[in-house]
Amino acid sequence: MRLLAALLLALLFCNAAHAxxxxxxxDPCFANLPTSVSVNISSATTTSVVSISGTKVVYVCGFALTxxxxxxxxxxxxxxxxGAACSSPTALTGTFGNGVTVAASSxxxxxxxxxxxxxxxxxxxSGTGLCILSAGxxxxxxxVVTYVQQ
Amino acid sequence: MFSNRVLAIILATFALLTxxxxxxxxxxxxDPCFANLATSASIxxxxxVTTQLVALSGVQAIYVCGFTLTVxxxxxxxxxxxxxxxxGTNCGTGxxxxxxxxxxxxxxxxxSAPTQVVDYGxxxxxxxxxxSGNALCIVxxGxxxxxxxVVTYVQQ
Numbered sequence: 001m002r003l004l005a006a007l008l009l010a011l012l013f014c015n016a017a018h019a020x021x022x023x024x025x026x027d028p029c030f031a032n033l034p035t036s037v038s039v040n041i042s043s044a045t046t047t048s049v050v051s052i053s054g055t056k057v058v059y060v061c062g063f064a065l066t067x068x069x070x071x072x073x074x075x076x077x078x079x080x081x082x083g084a085a086c087s088s089p090t091a092l093t094g095t096f097g098n099g100v101t102v103a104a105s106s107x108x109x110x111x112x113x114x115x116x117x118x119x120x121x122x123x124x125x126s127g128t129g130l131c132i133l134s135a136g137x138x139x140x141x142x143x144v145v146t147y148v149q150q
Numbered sequence: 151m152f153s154n155r156v157l158a159i160i161l162a163t164f165a166l167l168t169x170x171x172x173x174x175x176x177x178x179x180x181d182p183c184f185a186n187l188a189t190s191a192s193i194x195x196x197x198x199v200t201t202q203l204v205a206l207s208g209v210q211a212i213y214v215c216g217f218t219l220t221v222x223x224x225x226x227x228x229x230x231x232x233x234x235x236x237x238g239t240n241c242g243t244g245x246x247x248x249x250x251x252x253x254x255x256x257x258x259x260x261x262s263a264p265t266q267v268v269d270y271g272x273x274x275x276x277x278x279x280x281x282s283g284n285a286l287c288i289v290x291x292g293x294x295x296x297x298x299x300v301v302t303y304v305q306q
Contacts, residue, residue: 029275033181033213036278040250062277064270066252068228108223108264109253116216116271118184142230142250144270146277 028148029061029120039065039143041076041134046085049078049145050130056149058124060092062115065143067097069109074136076112080124086131092122095135109140116146182304183215183276193219193299195231195290200240203301204286212280213304214248216271221253222296223265229253229292231268233301235280241287248278251291273302 041047050058060078067074075095081088097110115121124130134141191203204212212235221229230251237243253266271277280286290297 031180033276033279036248038247038249040247061275062270064249064252064268064277066250066266066268109228109266111252111266111268113268113270116275116277118181118272118275142232142252144233144249144278146275 027118027120028057028059028150029115030118032148032150034061034146034148036144036146039063039132039141039145041132041141042139044135044137044139046079046089046131046133048085048129048131050124050147050149051084052082052127052129053149055126057126058128058130059120059148059150060115060122060124060130060145061120061148062113062117062146063121063143064113065096065111065141067110067112068138068140068142070136070138070140072135072137073097074110074139074141075134076141077133078122079131079133080128081131082128086129086133089131089133092124092130095133120148181276182213182306184274186304186306188215188273188302188304190300190302193217193288193297193301195288195297196295198291198293198295200234200242200287200289202240202285202287204280204303204305206237206283206285207305209282210305211282212284212286213276213306214271214278214280214286215273215276215302215304217277217299217301218269219252219267219297219299221266221268222294222298224292224294224296227292229266229295229297230290231297232289233278234287234289235284236287237284241285244284248280248286251289253297271302 079089236245
């Protein structure tokens with residue numbers, strides 16, 4: 001009786017683990033070798049980071065940015081949309097780096113790094129591109145974005 | 151031979167190991183940073199120059215699994231660090247950037263501002279790749295350059 005109970009328990013564990021595996025296995029950042037794109041933005045604008053590719057989805061697996069200080073705080077925000085540079089955009093994150101408003105010469109750049117562990121952080125839906133909306137004066141946003149587009 | 155309790159423990163352990171192995175096989179087939187023991191290269195650069203971090207090896211690619219940099223402040227021109235790949239001496243041929251120039255900002259004297267830390271990647275996923283037959287380099291710029299760190303990678 002105890003043996004049967006233990007086997008049943010093991011089976012339940014296995015099924016639960018298998019279900020979890022199926023969930024993770026369907027995460028493109030977990031199941032695929034990601035691609036990367038460098039980020040180099042020097043003006044307040046919307047910059048296309050990953051262009052639209054048919055009906056594919058952009059799964060962002062990680063990113064690292066340094067956002068330089070400036071007299072008007074520099075910020076960077078991920079968004080998605082259609083067109084060449086995410087027209088009719090939808091925000092995917094807040095505006096990172098919103099803070100330093102002193103002259104560029106006297107403050108450290110803001111580093112924002114997230115992900116890179118094999119999971120999707122956020123998604124630009126089917127048929128949309130990934131962009132960064134930058135703002136501030138003396139904008140200097142540098143970095144890399146790691147993603148899977150499929 | 152075995153008591154029921156021992157048998158149950160053995161079976162339960164076997165079931166859990168089998169499930170864990172199945173999960174691992176999904177990733178191991180696709181991402182070298184997940185499937186292999188990574189190597190590391192230290193970074194210590196004190197001039198504005200291009201420094202080779204990982205030499206090319208035949209047709210192998212370099213899968214970068216993570217890096218940590220400290221980029222010191224410097225006077226008049228901010229220190230920066232940028233990853234790139236290429237062939238030839240210090241990636242001088244066919245050069246392509248892999249990242250932006252991290253650390254662009256501080257231009258005050260080294261003694262009066264904190265160092266910039268850039269830390270990206272957990273070691274379990276590829277964050278960028280130097281393609282087949284290329285070396286990995288870091289480009290530093292600024293005055294009083296002091297870029298220190300480590301890059302973790304798989305070359306295969």
